[in-house]
Amino acid sequence: MAKITYIEHNGTRHEVDVPNGLTVMEGARDNNIPGIEADCGGACACSTCHVYVDPAWVEKLPAKEDMEEDMLDFAFEPDSARSRLTCQLRVSDDLDGLVVQMPEKQI
Structure with a gap:
């Protein structure tokens, strides 16, 4: 299980345990x-x-696969270094402490 912190665009933090x-x-x-x-x-x-x-987590995550890279082209204000699709990040003990921030909107 990993404790992951999700930060809304407005700064509201949600720290939750996510099963492996x-x-x-x-x-x-x-x-x-x-x-x-x-x-x-x-x-x-x-x-x-x-x-x-x-x-602090960018280099610790698995590399983006081509399909994720392609889909990120459609995201709102993607950042070439920090943007990820959360559906492509499988939770393991290695992700304990991960912090992610949501964009202003999803498109």
């Missing part, structure tokens, strides 16, 4: 965290689970 095996997106969905819509349900077919990863 789920995605960061599923952790937000299951804990009713606003700001991650996940319209495609985690199929990497939209960009509505886009977040900005805390700079």
Whole structure:
């Protein structure tokens, strides 16, 4: 299980325990965290689970695959270094302490 901090665009913080095996997106969905819509349900077919990863975590996460890179082109104000789709981040003990911030809006 990993403790993940989700920060809404307005600064509201939500610190939740997310079971291993789920995605960061599923952790937000299951804990009713606003700001991650996940319209495609985690199929990497939209960009509505886009977040900005805390700079301290960018190098600790697995590399983006091509499909995620392609979908991020449709995200609101993507950042080439910090933007990730939470449906592509599988939770493990290695993600304990992860901090992500939601963009102003999802598109």
